[in-house]
Amino acid sequence: MQRTEPVPDGVEGLQSLALQGRWREVAKRCASTTATDTAAALTVAAYHTLAFLKLKMLDHAAAELSKLGRFNDGAYMSKGQSLVPFALRIMAAEVPWRLGRQQQAVDRLYALLDWCAARQAEAVSKGGAAGDATALPASSNHLHQLWQRRHRDTLLALVNKHCQLRQYVPALSLLNQLLRADVSDAEAWAEAGTVQAMLGDLSTAQHTLKHAEQLLLAGRGGGTAGEQDAAHQRQWRQLLVHRNRGLLSFLQRDYRGAANEFAAALAVDPADAAATSNHAASCTAAS
Helix, strand or coil, X not given: CCCCCCCCCHHHHHHHHHHCCCHHHHHHXXXXXXXXXXXXXXXXXXXXHHHHHHCCCHHHHHHHHHHHXXXXXXXXXXXXXXXXXXXXXXXXXXXXXXXXXXXXXXXXXXHHHXXXXXXXXXXXXXXXXXXXXXXXXXXXXXXXXXXXXXHHHHHHHHHXXXXXXXXXXXXXXXXXXXXXXXXXXXXXXXHHHHHHHHCCCHHHXXXXXXXXHHHHHCCCCCCCXXXXXXXXXXXXXXXXXXXXXXXXXXXXCCHHHHHHHHHHHHHHCCCCHHHHHXXXXXXXXXX
16 A cells, blocks of 8 residues: 655645645645745635635635735735735636636736736846846846746736637737737747637738747747746647647638647647647537
């Protein structure tokens, strides 16, 4: 019989349980954990909210967030820096979205986008090299890259929400903003091609998707790829290439070819939601 290792107390134990997907135990532990300081209390609150989200206990997640009040309150600041985990800020938008309050969720994501941009600008300013991130000291450059990545992730989350609401024009506007900042962002090009197709601009969509594939095959990616090891980067690019080719085939009415490409994407990542739904749509169209 395999021996089960004991789970440590405190935040370390919550992290261990979360990595194992033991969300009911995470929620139970959070409820009985007494934090020693504000930073620890916020971390416990983040795990508690995430556990409720995973367990689809949305009212409990909303109540947990409500207890915290305003994140930009002075009580959550230390030495000029916010103690609030970024995950909590993201979940503060995700919880109302899942509760059906879409506009509130979108508004919070736009506010978070502005907040990330301000933190990014602060990192540049404190480095004494306004407008030139490449000239920043190592610590300031790290902060600049961190907030740049978070800004990008928040923007892509907004694109996703707009697309779910079929608000394709603002989604495309956000993607154009991202591409102005980094013209080699293959993921942004791929998303832009998808949105263009939804707007009915099929010719431009095909051109955009082909450009995205060229960037991916050349080893270019986006803001998230830089954080991953080489193997994960290759896997991520492979997934996007198959999704791109699937959408291109679908636009060309090659539904069987599209189904094959989306099946190949699912072989790379069986949990990919876009590949799953597009594979089903392609199979239906091909039958």
